Amino acid sequence: MSTIADDALRVISNRLEIDAGRFRTAHVIVDEGPSSVVDRAIRISSLPRDGYQRADWLELLFSHELTHLLVRDTWGTGPVLWWEGLPVHLGDDRVRTRLFGHSYHAYCRALDQLDALLPLEPLLQASTFYRRRADIRVDLQAGSFCGFLLETLGPRRLGAFLTDYRRPTRADPRMLLDPITKQHLGDDFAGLAEGWIGFLRARVPCEPELVDRLRTRTFGLEPDRREHCDFCFAPRSSDRACPCPDAGEP
Numbered sequence: 232m233s234t235i236a237d238d239a240l241r242v243i244s245n246r247l248e249i250d251a252g253r254f255r256t257a258h259v260i261v262d263e264g265p266s267s268v269v270d271r272a273i274r275i276s277s278l279p280r281d282g283y284q285r286a287d288w289l290e291l292l293f294s295h296e297l298t299h300l301l302v303r304d305t306w307g308t309g310p311v312l313w314w315e316g317l318p319v320h321l322g323d324d325r326v327r328t329r330l331f332g333h334s335y336h337a338y339c340r341a342l343d344q345l346d347a348l349l350p351l352e353p354l355l356q357a358s359t360f361y362r363r364r365a366d367i368r369v370d371l372q373a374g375s376f377c378g379f380l381l382e383t384l385g386p387r388r389l390g391a392f393l394t395d396y397r398r399p400t401r402a403d404p405r406m407l408l409d410p411i412t413k414q415h416l417g418d419d420f421a422g423l424a425e426g427w428i429g430f431l432r433a434r435v436p437c438e439p440e441l442v443d444r445l446r447t448r449t450f451g452l453e454p455d456r457r458e459h460c461d462f463c464f465a466p467r468s469s470d471r472a473c474p475c476p477d478a479g480e481p
Contacts, residue, residue, distance in 0.1 A: 232261065235290050236259060236293060236297075239294045240254065240297060242294075242321075243294060246386065247298075247305070248385075248387065249301055249305050249386075254301065255304070257297075259274075259293070260272060260275070268300050268303075273297065273300065274296075275289060275292040275296060276288075276292060277289070283330075287326060287330060290326055291323055291326040292322070293322075294318075294325065294326065295319065295322030295323060297322075298321045302314070305390065306390045306393035306394045307394055307396065308398060309396050311355065311357040311361075312351065312377075313377060315360065315370070315373050316374055316378075317377045319335070320378040323374060324375075333441060334375075335370075335378065336435045338371045338375070338441060339372055339435075340432070340435040340441075341438060341441035341444075341445050342368060345445060345446060347368070347450060348428075350424075351372065351376060351424045351427075352421075352424070354373065357461045357464045358461050361457070361458075361459040361466070362456050362457070363456075364456055365453035365454060366450060367450075368450060375431070376427050379427045379430050380416065388415050389415075391415045392412065392414075395415060460475055462475050
């Protein structure tokens with residue numbers, strides 16, 4: 232596990248241009264529960280799924296949660312599309328592309344060919360993003376979109392955007408996104424979404440195998456998952472108030 236962790240830290244910190252030497256110590260817990268990062272504890276599941284080898288599975292999960300920690304400590308949380316999209320791109324997508332040969336860009340290019348992409352704007356809300364995450368398009372698109380931004384604009388501009396972003400609160404629930412996307416990323420959110428589609432069409436080959444595979448799938452029928460708070464992203468339940476500081480009653 233130590234080799235997997237060291238290699239993942241090196242790869243991800245290089246991609247994000249973060250000095251790994253300044254990274255504070257984190258505890259890694261490998262057990263059978265769900266994966267998460269809380270404070271400085273990274274917890275990952277030891278039970279591989281979908282035929283993964285254990286080492287590949289640990290690398291994928293650890294890379295995902297490590298990216299959360301590095302991004303949070305360096306720049307902040309950001310909107311949920313970025314908060315989850317960057318770990319999906321640098322963890323799930325990176326490992327799966329190596330193992331199976333198809334990047335998340337390639338999947339999204341195939342979905343675009345089928346006119347089956349989800350609109351990105353609803354995925355800016357944590358309540359929508361997490362509730363719909365059983366639909367594979369949510370992670371595919373979040374990872375591909377953040378990969379597009381990282382590849383075309385670079386980590387410094389992306390980091391400046393995340394640092395400048397202020398999360399909505401119950402007292403002020405407005406999401407003031409476009410002024411800082413224009414300042415740091417060069418366009419409003421709608422323009423960035425259009426730029427991502429243009430990038431897929433211009434630079435990602437359409438793979439007939441993926442188109443045929445996805446053509447047989449029926450999307451949008453996945454069951455809704457547990458509700459999450461739009462402000463702190465934490466899961467909620469009918470009998471428990473949201474844990475974010477300004478939550479009040481659910």
